[in-house]
Amino acid sequence: MCTIPVFYATTHGQTRRIAERIAEALRREGHASFPLDLTSETARHFDWRRASAAVLSASLHTGRHQSSAVHFARTHVDRLNAIPTWFVSVSLSAASAHAEERSAAERLAREFVESVGWAPGRVSCVAGMLAYTRYSFVTRWFMRRIARKEGASTDTSRDHEFTDWSAVALLSRQFGREVWNRVQARGVRSREERWANDSRR
Numbered sequence: 001m002c003t004i005p006v007f008y009a010t011t012h013g014q015t016r017r018i019a020e021r022i023a024e025a026l027r028r029e030g031h032a033s034f035p036l037d038l039t040s041e042t043a044r045h046f047d048w049r050r051a052s053a054a055v056l057s058a059s060l061h062t063g064r065h066q067s068s069a070v071h072f073a074r075t076h077v078d079r080l081n082a083i084p085t086w087f088v089s090v091s092l093s094a095a096s097a098h099a100e101e102r103s104a105a106e107r108l109a110r111e112f113v114e115s116v117g118w119a120p121g122r123v124s125c126v127a128g129m130l131a132y133t134r135y136s137f138v139t140r141w142f143m144r145r146i147a148r149k150e151g152a153s154t155d156t157s158r159d160h161e162f163t164d165w166s167a168v169a170l171l172s173r174q175f176g177r178e179v180w181n182r183v184q185a186r187g188v189r190s191r192e193e194r195w196a197n198d199s200r201r
């Protein structure tokens with residue numbers, strides 16, 4: 001069993017729900033996985049010796065991911081680059097009907113990892129939520145204007161979820177299996193190295 005923390009930064013809660021779903025899917029694959037809020041003490045004091053792999057998820061707000069995610073990735077980049085990792089970027093652009101919006105989300109996700117020197121094995125853009133009921137008056141007004149421009153719902157009496165939960169589960173399963181393969185390959189390599197060392201003695 002591999003320990004795979006799913007670190008997340010969220011502003012209105014959707015990335016937390018996605019991180020919870022990823023951890024749940026990874027547990028189904030036989031791993032020990034749990035979501036960890038980047039602003040929590042548990043995430044700050046996480047013992048990296050426990051992690052066989054890691055997931056970092058964050059959401060886009062006015063073209064940027066949360067600064068807590070940038071800080072976290074920058075601080076732990078050597079550890080992240082030493083194990084299998086997956087960056088999950090949550091946004092509304094990922095759900096856009098316009099190809100250029102979806103490409104912009106992919107570019108921002110790539111720029112995030114490049115800017116901190118991280119080379120995750122996987123980068124995914126996942127659609128989030130238009131959470132009108134959780135916004136302040138000004139944010140609701142701002143998001144309604146963007147929604148109108150994008151052709152999304154302007155009904156602010158409720159939230160509008162775009163997350164494709166089955167895609168999240170599928171991507172998580174693929175990552176979980178990849179981690180198993182990597183761990184098994186490492187096990188075979190270290191057994192072979194032990195045999196080679198023994199036969200030299």
Ligand SMILES: Cc1cc2nc3c(=O)[nH]c(=O)nc-3n(C[C@H](O)[C@H](O)[C@H](O)COP(=O)(O)O)c2cc1C
Pocket residue numbers: 009010011012013014015016059060061062063064090091092093094105127128129130131139143
């Ligand atoms: C003020 C604000 C700015 C946003 N800016 C962007 C943006 O630049 N690009 C984008 O694709 N989505 C943007 N979004 C949508 C969020 O990424 C989306 O709602 C996501 O689900 C938020 O996740 P969270 O609830 O974990 O914070 C914005 C949302 C808000 C409220």
